[in-house]
Amino acid sequence: MPVNNELISSDMMAVEIAGIKMKTPVMTASGTFGFGLEYEEFVDINQIGAIVVKGTTLLPRSGNAGVRIAETPAGMLNSIGLENPGVEAFLAAALPKLAQYDVPVIVNIAGNTVQEYGELAKRLETSGVAAVELNISCPNVKQGGIAFGTDCDSAAAVVSTVKASTSLPVIVKLSPNVTDIAAMAQTVEAAGADAISLINTLLGMAINIHTRAPVLGNVVGGLSGPAVKPVAVRMVWQAANAVKIPVIGMGGIMTAEDAVEFMLAGASAVAVGTANFVNPCAIVEITAGIKAYLVAKGLANVGQLVGGVNLNG
Amino acid sequence: MPVNNELISSDMMAVEIAGIKMKTPVMTASGTFGFGLEYEEFVDINQIGAIVVKGTTLLPRSGNAGVRIAETPAGMLNSIGLENPGVEAFLAAALPKLAQYDVPVIVNIAGNTVQEYGELAKRLETSGVAAVELNISCPNVKQGGIAFGTDCDSAAAVVSTVKASTSLPVIVKLSPNVTDIAAMAQTVEAAGADAISLINTLLGMAINIHTRAPVLGNVVGGLSGPAVKPVAVRMVWQAANAVKIPVIGMGGIMTAEDAVEFMLAGASAVAVGTANFVNPCAIVEITAGIKAYLVAKGLANVGQLVGGVNLNG
Amino acid sequence: MPKILVQAPVVQHITIANLINKLTMYMPGVAVQAVPGQFIHLRVSDSCQPLLRRPLSIAAADAAKGTVSVIYRIVGTGTARLAELKTNDVVDVMGPLGTGFDPECSRPLLIGGGMGLAPLVFLARWLCPRPLEVLMGGRTEQELFWLELYKKTCDKIHVTTDDGSVGQRGFTVDALPGLLAAGGYDRIYGCGPRPMLEKIAVLACRFGIPCQVSLEEHMACGVGACLSCTCAGKAGKRKKVCTDGPVFWAEEVF
C-alpha cells in the first residue's frame, strides 16, 4: 500500500492552540507579513499554520515619521508605529482576500484605551477571523502600547475587557521589556487569556555618530531578529513553565532548528517574523525542516516536542 | 614649537568619574579581563582608563558546573557563576600585581546578603583600590545576583549599606532585566551611588536540539556582545536622562564608533567586555579610534560627546 | 508579473568609477519581466551579518541573454560585501520588485542626480528611439562617468556639477527652468535625492509637464509587508515605496 505522504505529514504537523486548528505550528509574526498576501508569490499561503496580520487599530494610523528601520548586529530595529488602515478597512478590503485561503486568520489588535481593545475585539467577531491577538507590547506607540504590557494591572484589565467583549479565542502578546515574564504570563492567564505569544520586540536605540541624531525617526524602536533569540527562548521557557495555557514562541526564528528550540522550551506553536524579510520562503522552509527533524528523530507528532527540554541532560 | 602629541591626547581623553581620575574613558568590563593582567601581552595596561576586575566575593567560589559559554548570533551567553578566589586572595595575590601599573583598579563585588556587600566594601578600602562596583545584576548566581538588581528596595539597601561601610566611590552596576531602568537608576542614585554602570548581561537560554539539553550547564546565562548593543544604548540613554551621577556605558562595544554611540547616549565612560575575546587589542584600538573621531570632528575633549545625541536631528 | 526569488550567478562585475561598480547577474525570469524603475532586492551575506537585503534599481535587463545589471555605489557594509562578489558567485535575489516608469510620452526629459542616474540608464534604453534628453548632476567631474552610459541613447546630455568642473556649475534644478522654458518636453522623469525631486515636481507642475519621480526609503521586506518604507501620499493616504512605487507621479507624493 503506497504511503500517503501528504496525510502523514499533515497529521504529524497539525496543532490546536486555544481551539484554533492549524495545519502546522508555524505562524506569521504580526507586522512582518502584512495582511497575509504580500508574500503570495513566494509562499503557498495554504501551507502556513496561521496568519497573524499587522497590528490593527480602531481608526486608521499613519505610523511614525522618519526612518523606520535600522539594521543592528544580527537584528533590526523597527519603529513603524502601528501604521494601518483601521479595523473597518481591514474587514472590508483585506479579510475577504484572506478568506480565499484555508488558513486561520488571527488579528493583532492595539487600542489606546482598555475600552478600545474591547471594541476592536467585538468588531472582529466575524466569519473569517479565528482569534484576536492583543498587542499590549508595542514599543513604538505612546499609548496602547508597551504601557499595557509592562504593568500587570493594566494587562489584566485589557484581557478581561476583551474576554467580556468577544467569544473569539484571545491570545495575549507579551512584552519582553519586563522584570518578571512569568508573573506577567500568570496575570494574563488569570484574567482569561486563552494563549500567550511572546516575545514582542526588545526596546532598543541606535545613534548615527556622524549626524548625532537617532537613526530612527521615533528615537527608540523594537529589536527583533536572531540577536534576540536567546532572550526569547529563555522567556518562552519561563512563561511556559508558569502557565497552563499554550504558548506561541517567537523572536529571531530563522531556521527549523530555531523553531524546534522554541518548542522544546515550551512553545506549542511558533511565529516567524524578521526572517521573512531575509528569506521570503522562510516559513515554508522552516515548516519542511521541522517535519524532517521529526522524521529523523522518529517522532510521530510535532506536539511531542513541546516543553521537551531535558534539564538534567 | 613642536606639538606634544602625548600631552594633547591625554588631555583630550582624560575623564573623571565619581572622583576616579582616568586617562581615557575606556575601561574593562568586569569578568572579561580577569584580574587585569591576562591581556598584558596584547595591551599596554597603562593605556586603559580603568581596570574593573572579575566579580569578587567574600569567600572563594568555584562557579557553575558544565559548559559555561555558548555562542549566539552576534553574541554569547555565559554562566560562569562568579568563580573567583575570594577577596582575601584578591588582595594578597592580584592587587599587588595590578599596583605596578598607573591605572585605577575598580573591584566588582557580589554578596549573598546585603551585609556581605558591606563587608566586602569595607575590606577593599585599601591602597590600590580606586572604587567598588556593586554587581547587583549577575544573572548567574541564585543569591547575591540578579535578585538585588531587579527589585528597587533590595538595590537601595545594598547601596546604602555599602556607602555606610566605605569611603570609596561606589559604582552600581544595573541589570537590564528590568521593566524600568530609569526608576532603578534613580533608586540607586537616591541611595547614594556615586555612579552607575550598565548594562550587565540580558538573561538568555539556548537548547541543543539534538541532545534536548540546555547548552549551558546552568540552564540560563547572560547574553553579551554586539547583539545587545541596541538595548544597552537605549538603557544608557534612559538612565543618563534620569540621574545626575555619571553613567558608565557598556554592552556590545566592539569599535570606537560603538563607544562614541554610548557616549552620545549619555555615558561618561564606557567599558569593553566581550570584544576583548574577539580582539585582544580591542581596548587600545577603541581608545585610538575615539581620539581619531575627536580630532576629525574638531572636538577638544571627549567629555564633549557625553549626552550629545540630538533628538531633533 | 510574478515576483521571483532566484539564485543568480554573477556574469560580470566591473568597477566603472571610484567606488562605483556594475554587477551583472544571470536571472532570465527577472530579465524578461523587468521594466525601468523596478528594483531587485539582494541578500549580501549568507550569515545574518548584515541581516537585511539591499534594494538596487535595475540599470539594465537583457531578456535575450537573461541578464540583469545594477550600478551601485559602495557606501556601507552591505555594498562593501557586494563588491567582493566574483564571476560565478551566486547571489540570492528577489525581483523584479516595485512599479516602473510609465512610457507614454514622446519627448521626455530624464533628470538624474548621483546614483539616481542608475535606473535612468535602463529607462533611456527603453524609451529609444524617441528623441531623448538627459539632465545629469554630480558633485565633480569624477561622477560624470555617466556620460558614457547615456551617450548612445540620448540625443542631448545636459550636465551640471556642483563645482563647475564639467558643464554648468550648480545643481540640476538650477539648469531646469531654462530647459523647460525652451520647451517641448511632454514628460519628466526624475530620480535622485529627495530635495531635488521636490524641486523638480514644483517646476514640472509650473510648466504643466507630467512628471514621474522615483523615491528611496529604507526597506526591510521589499514586497509591501512591513511598512518600513511608506511615505505620505495624497489625501493623507500612505504609499508603500516598495510596491506602490518606487516610481510615483509627482502629485501623488509631493
Next chain:
Amino acid sequence: MPKILVQAPVVQHITIANLINKLTMYMPGVAVQAVPGQFIHLRVSDSCQPLLRRPLSIAAADAAKGTVSVIYRIVGTGTARLAELKTNDVVDVMGPLGTGFDPECSRPLLIGGGMGLAPLVFLARWLCPRPLEVLMGGRTEQELFWLELYKKTCDKIHVTTDDGSVGQRGFTVDALPGLLAAGGYDRIYGCGPRPMLEKIAVLACRFGIPCQVSLEEHMACGVGACLSCTCAGKAGKRKKVCTDGPVFWAEEVF
C-alpha cells in the same frame, strides 16, 4: 614566551581525509616558540558571525620556515568557515597559548583518540629520536589516515577501531592494559575524549607511570581572563584549561 596576535597568511590548506583538513599558516613569531600541546586561537570571520575565536592545537611548527599547522575536523559553523580559506588569505591568530607537554622521558607512549591525535603529531616529532610508540583509536578504518602522519616518527603504531575494521576491535583503553603490562614506558601522553583520558589516568596510576593529558573546554578568551574553561583541580582548586593547561599531569585534574 610572549603570546602574540598575528595576521597569518595561509601557506597551504589541504584535505587529508573526509571532513579533516590541514591548514598551514605563516607566523614565524609563533612557530619559533611553539611547543607541543599548545594551541592557537583563530578568528574565523571578520564579522561577528561567528563571534568567538576557535581554539586548535598546534599539529606542527617549523621554526625555520616560520609556519604553524593545525589539523581540524569540520564540525560546525566556525570550522566550516575555516575550511573556505585559500592560500594567501590572512587569518587572525593568537598564539602560542597554553602550557605544553613535558618532554622529560625516554620511553613514552602516546595515546590519541579522534582529533586528539592532532597535537600528538607535533609531540611525536618533538620527542624524536626517542623510541616512540603510539596507540591510536578511531571509529572506523576511515579515521586511520593518522597512520600516515605517525609512521615517520613512531617505531610502533598500535591501532584500535570501534568496528574492528583495522587493528584491534574496541577502544584504545581496551588495548592499554596489555601494552602497559608488557611494560617499559616511563611516560604516557594522552589526548582525546574526556572519558578516555580518565581511564588512561587510572591505568597510568595503577602501573605507576607518570601521565600527562590534554583537555578541551569551550573557550572564549584563551588567555585566562574569562573563566569559561575552568575545570576542577586538586584540593578544590580550579584550573584554567587555556593557561594552566590544556596539558595537565593526570593527578592534577582527575
